[in-house]
Amino acid sequence: MAEFHLETTVNGKSIVKNIDPSMRLLDFLRNVLHLTGTKEGCGEGECGACSVILDGELVDSCLVMAPQAHGKEVITIEGLAESGEIAPYQQAFMEVGAVQCGYCTPGMILAARVLLNNNPKPSKKEITRAISGNMCRCTGYTKIIQGVQTAASLKEAKDQQNVDIEFENLAEMDASRHAAKEGVTRE
Ligand code: FES
Ligand code: FES
Numbered sequence: 001m002a003e004f005h006l007e008t009t010v011n012g013k014s015i016v017k018n019i020d021p022s023m024r025l026l027d028f029l030r031n032v033l034h035l036t037g038t039k040e041g042c043g044e045g046e047c048g049a050c051s052v053i054l055d056g057e058l059v060d061s062c063l064v065m066a067p068q069a070h071g072k073e074v075i076t077i078e079g080l081a082e083s084g085e086i087a088p089y090q091q092a093f094m095e096v097g098a099v100q101c102g103y104c105t106p107g108m109i110l111a112a113r114v115l116l117n118n119n120p121k122p123s124k125k126e127i128t129r130a131i132s133g134n135m136c137r138c139t140g141y142t143k144i145i146q147g148v149q150t151a152a153s154l155k156e157a158k159d160q161q162n163v164d165i166e167f168e169n170l171a172e173m174d175a176s177r178h179a180a181k182e183g184v185t186r187e
Contacts, residue, residue, distance in 0.1 A: 001022070
């Protein structure tokens, strides 16, 4: 069978590989790229353990063929850390004890990320709906919902901090521009 020339972006990195066109995205991530944070549960779109983000949408990577990621951007759980720091979603899940065996956790956290990107302050009902495609055999979901609520608060605080830093940087730039202008005027 002719190979498929796949060009995609995974966690911000460009990936170019010739692959079997019948390969699932799940197998491409786990077996070719060795991103084993993406889990296989049912293999038929029922459990959400294999969830990844494809061009901003949460998908079951067991139901997506790898060629469907051509020209697109994939985010897996490994891609959430920012500058070596764990993301607010991951921190929140740890803080509230939303992780037991951890098998569902990558998918749950990616579902939370998609939700909070589109809806920064979701209600409990909206969180429940957002994670409805992700099954957890251990926690009973209460802690997971608390985890998403905590992630929303942490993310809001972090976004505010970034805005404050941006304002500080802008103020510094203004001050140096002003000082430079003063210098020119005096000369
Ligand atoms: S392994 Fe993909 S939905 Fe269960
Ligand atoms: S923590 Fe074990 S399946 Fe969710």
